[in-house]
Amino acid sequence: MPYVNIKVTQEGGPNGTGPSVEEKAQLVAGVSDLLETVLGKDPATTFVVIDEVPLDNWGIRGKRVSVIRAEQS
Amino acid sequence: MPYVNIKVTQEGGPNGTGPSVEEKAQLVAGVSDLLETVLGKDPATTFVVIDEVPLDNWGIRGKRVSVIRAEQS
Amino acid sequence: MPYVNIKVTQEGGPNGTGPSVEEKAQLVAGVSDLLETVLGKDPATTFVVIDEVPLDNWGIRGKRVSVIRAEQS
Amino acid sequence: MPYVNIKVTQEGGPNGTGPSVEEKAQLVAGVSDLLETVLGKDPATTFVVIDEVPLDNWGIRGKRVSVIRAEQS
Amino acid sequence: MPYVNIKVTQEGGPNGTGPSVEEKAQLVAGVSDLLETVLGKDPATTFVVIDEVPLDNWGIRGKRVSVIRAEQS
Amino acid sequence: MPYVNIKVTQEGGPNGTGPSVEEKAQLVAGVSDLLETVLGKDPATTFVVIDEVPLDNWGIRGKRVSVIRAEQS
Structure with a gap:
């Protein structure tokens, strides 16, 4: 009777x-x-x-993913 | 001081x-x-x-609910 | 097909x-x-x-519930 | 390796x-x-x-926040 | 950067x-x-x-899993 | 009226x-x-x-943290 929640970024x-x-x-x-x-x-x-999470709402390394992606591109 | 989270499908x-x-x-x-x-x-x-979850984002029986609903109709 | 999560303190x-x-x-x-x-x-x-949560692990008003209960008693 | 989830109302x-x-x-x-x-x-x-939660989807005091805000204004 | 939470019963x-x-x-x-x-x-x-959840803390069909398992055995 | 959940490993x-x-x-x-x-x-x-999560119950890089810590020590 498992419940699994997968959260990923919208990208x-x-x-x-x-x-x-x-x-x-x-x-x-x-x-x-x-x-x-x-x-x-x-x-x-x-x-x-x-759950699909907007890039502005997910943080890692103290930054939003939207910022990290902009730095990478 | 309870916290209750209710997740239902968008249907x-x-x-x-x-x-x-x-x-x-x-x-x-x-x-x-x-x-x-x-x-x-x-x-x-x-x-x-x-939380209201799109039918494509909820799975049961190894299928998305959107597929299960299409089979039922 | 709902999923409901109830979190309460262990008291x-x-x-x-x-x-x-x-x-x-x-x-x-x-x-x-x-x-x-x-x-x-x-x-x-x-x-x-x-989910049953220890009083030291639940905060409100910037304090742990364990501290709030001690102040109330 | 912490995971932190912050839920706030959309206001x-x-x-x-x-x-x-x-x-x-x-x-x-x-x-x-x-x-x-x-x-x-x-x-x-x-x-x-x-996570940003619509005011109709968040309850406290047995009421939706949308109702509480309407009473307050 | 996914986050996955798996909840199962303690059985x-x-x-x-x-x-x-x-x-x-x-x-x-x-x-x-x-x-x-x-x-x-x-x-x-x-x-x-x-997350491993005690059988008394997981419900389905309006009953705790501990009761369902006792009925099945 | 925010709700914040912090998950860390038990270490x-x-x-x-x-x-x-x-x-x-x-x-x-x-x-x-x-x-x-x-x-x-x-x-x-x-x-x-x-929430405090046992090292065997938290995975990253496809491995449990308990294994990663053993490799690091």
């Missing part, structure tokens, strides 16, 4: 704005498979929730 | 896109009442945060 | 250390009922997860 | 709709500094995620 | 009290691999946090 | 098992101050919840 994917619908499908299927394989959890009661 | 409600403002009011009041009744918690310091 | 209840097993049962049943009544959600896929 | 800030980009930068920097100062955590692996 | 595993250390290692590796494969995320900044 | 601190009570007090005070300074939030309704 990458086909439009550069985050995972595509197909990529989300792969994440959901992949996490459900992993929990069934490793722990024997029934996918019928495995929840996966994906 | 149902008056427009089929998630809970109405009135339904959110009922969730907030209902959860605050429950915590006061069961645990004696003062509603003054009970927080309720409702 | 109150029969031993002063947090909700009893019976109180947890009431929280689980009450939240499931509320989501069924207000949003028509099937309890079969409503998850409720209760 | 205040330059447009009354939540924190500005500059204020988010200050939150990210401030939290990273705090964890480095107090616990010696390397900012390189400190994540800060800011 | 199963070698002692019936939740995932073993080896199973946790497989979850961490599997989730990191999945995010690298599907989204191209660098494992260096993928966080995985596993 | 460091006076006993090597995580933040001391005094360090937790500094985290709570520091976060409350930051939100008051940057966003004008009243500390009376700022919640801070600290």
Whole structure:
């Protein structure tokens, strides 16, 4: 009966704005498979929730990711 | 001083896109009442945060809910 | 298919250390009922997860709850 | 390797709709500094995620914040 | 720079009290691999946090899992 | 009315098992101050919840932190 929450930044994917619908499908299927394989959890009661976070709202190294990406480009 | 987070899919409600403002009011009041009744918690310091999740971002049974709803209809 | 997370401090209840097993049962049943009544959600896929947080690990008003309780007593 | 999640209501800030980009930068920097100062955590692996919550989706005192703000004004 | 939180009940595993250390290692590796494969995320900044929840603190179908397991056995 | 959740590994601190009570007090005070300074939030309704996560339950680079620490020592 696992609950899995995946948080990613809104970048990458086909439009550069985050995972595509197909990529989300792969994440959901992949996490459900992993929990069934490793722990024997029934996918019928495995929840996966994906949160997409704007680059201004995610920080690392004391900076917003939007700033880090601007420095990298 | 409880904190309650409610995550629901963006479906149902008056427009089929998630809970109405009135339904959110009922969730907030209902959860605050429950915590006061069961645990004696003062509603003054009970927080309720409702997250509405797109159907493509919620998975169960290894599939996105958007796919499950399409199969059901 | 809701997911509800309830966080409470480890106080109150029969031993002063947090909700009893019976109180947890009431929280689980009450939240499931509320989501069924207000949003028509099937309890079969409503998850409720209760986290009990030590008084030293919960802050409000810039102080730990353990300190606030000591000041109140 | 801390993970910090900050949830605030979508109010205040330059447009009354939540924190500005500059204020988010200050939150990210401030939290990273705090964890480095107090616990010696390397900012390189400190994540800060800011969630902005609509006023209809946040409850306190058994009411939505949108209602509380309307009563206060 | 993903953050993944996996919540499972404290059951199963070698002692019936939740995932073993080896199973946790497989979850961490599997989730990191999945995010690298599907989204191209660098494992260096993928966080995985596993929470193990007591059976009395997890509810589904309006009941605690501890009660459901007792009914099943 | 902010809610802040801080997750750290159970290491460091006076006993090597995580933040001391005094360090937790500094985290709570520091976060409350930051939100008051940057966003004008009243500390009376700022919640801070600290979660301490075992080294076997936190992964980065596809490995548990317990393994990374063993490799570093």
